[in-house]
Amino acid sequence: DSGVTQTPKHLITATGQRVTLRCSPRSGDLSVYWYQQSLDQGLQFLIQYYNGEERAKGNILERFSAQQFPDLHSELNLSSLELGDSALYFCASSVAPSGTGDNEQFFGPGTRLTVL
């Protein structure tokens, strides 16, 4: 158990809909990351937050957005869903982004999103 929790575990929805995925980082971790894992694209970094502020963006679509709240939990919002958005979405946390590369991330169990 990494200490990172994600809800829900599974989500089934229809195209065009909007969903929200939630992540609670490990106690004491200030940085939260979102990743998407699909069969064709593999594991991709989406976005990173540190202490409530966006720190870095990866391959995140404009239809997707995220935020980190004062209690440090984070939400990933996916809108106008398409079939291709079906994937596993992982949240990770770390103590703080050092920028030096000397930092480990702890991953949650993921949310499996199915878009029908």
Add this chain to the structure above:
Amino acid sequence: DAKTTQPNSMESNEEEPVHLPCNHSTISGTDYIHWYRQLPSQGPEYVIHGLTSNVNNRMASLAIAEDRKSSTLILHRATLRDAAVYYCILLLFDSGGGADGLTFGKGTHLIIQP
């Protein structure tokens, strides 16, 4: 960005050591070498990381070549639970202070035979 190259798959026997190679010939002097693994139906899991010197922890050892253009993850005594996809990742130095999202490649699928 510096890239890593890993074999698609490797096979080993239970209770034997496993050496997982990674090439990163374009690594820069400030890039850390990280290893993560993903067991079936689970999120990725941190294994080990290092900069220049060899590193040991309870899970594995990391041997880094003197020129840093390659590294090897060593599992000293593989068990069936070590069957996973292993990812070698370079974490780039960010002078702005903190962008460290991981760039995963395809990794090495490690198969452990009983």
